[in-house]
Amino acid sequence: MAHQLREVGLDFIAAAPVRMVFVQEMSAPPKAVHRALAEDVPGWEEWFSAVTLARSTGDGSTREIHLRGGGRFQETILTAEAPEVYAYRVDVANAPGARAIAEEWRLTPAGPGTHVRWTFAVDGTAAFRAVARLGRPGLGRAFRDAVRRLDRRLAAQSS
Numbered sequence: 001m002a003h004q005l006r007e008v009g010l011d012f013i014a015a016a017p018v019r020m021v022f023v024q025e026m027s028a029p030p031k032a033v034h035r036a037l038a039e040d041v042p043g044w045e046e047w048f049s050a051v052t053l054a055r056s057t058g059d060g061s062t063r064e065i066h067l068r069g070g071g072r073f074q075e076t077i078l079t080a081e082a083p084e085v086y087a088y089r090v091d092v093a094n095a096p097g098a099r100a101i102a103e104e105w106r107l108t109p110a111g112p113g114t115h116v117r118w119t120f121a122v123d124g125t126a127a128f129r130a131v132a133r134l135g136r137p138g139l140g141r142a143f144r145d146a147v148r149r150l151d152r153r154l155a156a157q158s159s
Helices: 011-015 030-038 041-047 126-134 136-158
Strands: 018-026 051-057 062-067 072-079 085-093 098-110 113-124
Touching (some): 011 098, 018 136, 030 085, 030 098, 030 113, 030 136, 041 051, 041 136, 113 126, 113 136
Antiparallel strands (some): 018 113, 062 072, 072 085
């Protein structure tokens, strides 16, 4: 059953009770990575294997995301400041016990490529927070695999 989550802003990403930060280097430049994150929303299905549906809704300031395993989310874009940051919060989710979720993709130049830092910030019941912490290794693996797949996709598009 889907339920409304607490409306949070960018400050939540630094202050959430549970924060998981993952980093990865990419060979693609920050502008290309940001464009893939913020503008090619349906493309997420191609490079983030956990995502089975991704589409912009409304005027493009919101998204609908479906995940493998049944997760369903309606999200609001908090910022799409090119090419440095892309962040969004989850407004509606079918995750039991979730109270607030926000994610931030921070992109910094690393030579000709990009240093990607993804922060996954959540709040919820004690059980939800515990499950989120237990899921850290899998979430990290999913992030690293997604970034590698996105890097290959962007390289193929530029050649």
